[in-house]
Amino acid sequence: MRPGHHLRRVSAVVVATLVTAVCVPPAASVQAASAGAQQAPAGRDRHFAVTWAASADRQGAGPAERSYRLVVRTSVGGNALRIRLTNAFGDHPVTFASAYAGLQRQGAELIGGSNRRLTFGGQPSATVPAGETVLSDPLPGKVTAQSNLVVSLYVTGAQGPTTGHGMAMQTSYATAGDHAAEEAATSWTDPISSWYWLDAVSVETSTTISSVVTLGDSITDGWASTSDANRRWPCYLSRRLQAAPDSSVKGVANAGISGNKVLADGAGQAALRRLDRDVLSHPGVRTVFVLEGINDIKAHTGVTVDDLVAGYREVIDRVHAAGRCVVGATVLPYKGWSEYDAAGEAVRQGVNDWIRHGGAFDAVVDLDRITRSPYDPQAILPFFDGGDHLHPNDKGMQAMADAVDLSVLGCDR
Incomplete structure (x- = not known):
């Protein structure tokens, strides 16, 4: 989802630490492959x-x-x-x-x-x-x-x-x-x-280690977080996973696109169209985390609760068919955003009720409850508001990541 003008943000980058062996023999050549033809496993106890x-x-x-x-x-x-x-x-x-x-x-x-x-x-x-x-x-x-x-x-x-x-x-x-x-x-x-x-x-690691892909829109993409600081909510989640000794999920792949919808193309192909390429094609993925729907709702195209539920069900069915788990997150509040109205809010509430109680997702993270104001539940908590009443700031991003029970990311199918 994009504010009226899509700004490009530029600032200083952060020094990183990556260790590589510089003076090592060349690797054996491996045939380059398309996304639809994933690399062969590295060995019985290793994979990418x-x-x-x-x-x-x-x-x-x-x-x-x-x-x-x-x-x-x-x-x-x-x-x-x-x-x-x-x-x-x-x-x-x-x-x-x-x-x-x-x-x-x-x-x-x-x-x-x-x-x-x-x-x-x-x-x-x-x-x-x-x-x-x-x-x-x-x-x-x-x-x-x-x-x-x-x-x-x-x-x-x-x-x-x-x-x-x-x-x-x-x-x-x-x-x-x-x-x-x-x-x-x-x-x-x-x-x-x-x-x-x-x-x-991708990297080669033990077959006991896996990754999660976060499928979403600009909230997942990181709009309103600090540039060059890795403060998107999936970044905070990644740091939590690295520090969690009991979690075998260590990789995080961010599949957010600003302005993206579940059902319709626009800012990027619809989630339903890009699911295979942007999510299921990646190696070593155990779980898909879905936080999308607000752009469908606020676009005033007549999308109903049933429409979005059907879209979520298709995502869930395809993820399950691929042998992965799927976690659903409730849609965040947006009162105060220019496109907010009572009709859209009714759809959001209906969608969130289904996410919480429909039983279709393998697990649910209630991000609406975490980010909403206790005094105005249709609005984001001011402390978490990135300034447009829709996108969380750094504190909101961290609160979202902290709300994830890490154990639900390691489910088995």
Whole structure:
């Protein structure tokens, strides 16, 4: 969901700690694969688990012969890092002429000796047709949890619309020419506030470790949280999971898109249309956490409680069919937002009643109860209000993450 003007936020980035073995033998080549053909298990007691993700949408035209330095935050640690590059919304093939993964020191500067070349089916470059994705080969070395990973891409042949995540809430960088291999910040002159082409990072870890994907809209995407500080509610959840010795769920993949709806396309494809690509295609996922519906409700398109319930049921059925668990969250209050009215509020209350008592989700987290004002239950608690009466601020984001009973994320099916 987007305030009237979609602002791009740019500020200083945070130094991260990721440990990799720089002087190690090259990995055996693994054939690059599309999202629909996941990598083979690493071994009987090892598998890949997603450690970071951002749902892609159609973006504006991207200039050719340009490099992108994309800063992302890992959740679960592991080995043998792999990235996924997507041309899902492109109209033409795009070539990733070179790709590197390194560690952020500050801004666009990398820690010396950390930047290493990624390969695709043993080759240093990959051309991805329109509508397709590609996985990199595993990169030897250890990836630590809660680290700022930097993926640098040199992109050629880009024509027409690009594929990326518009509202990153994280400063990345771009520049003309091929500078992907460089560790200095000198050439990286253009700060950007979106992630382009990169939509997932996974690591090899024990089969006892798994990930959760948070499917949502701008509240999950992090609107109104502090940029470059990893204060989206899934980020707070990730830190809780890392600190929880009894939780086997350690990875968190954020599948929020600002303005997204459950039922209708608009800001990104509807949740029902993007579920396979943005959620179920990721490796090592045990649980899907669903917090969506407010954009369907406040759009005044005549969406009813029954309409949204049918949409939720389809999500639940498809997640269950894929062997994963699904947790549902109640829809947050929005009184004071410009589109608020009594009719929409009635739908929200009906939807929340079904989420709480319908018994369709494997578990429910009542985020409406956590974030609403005790004096005006249709409105968000002022202490949690990011300023527009719809999006929680940093404190609200943390309260949402703290409300999750971590044990419900480790359910079995």
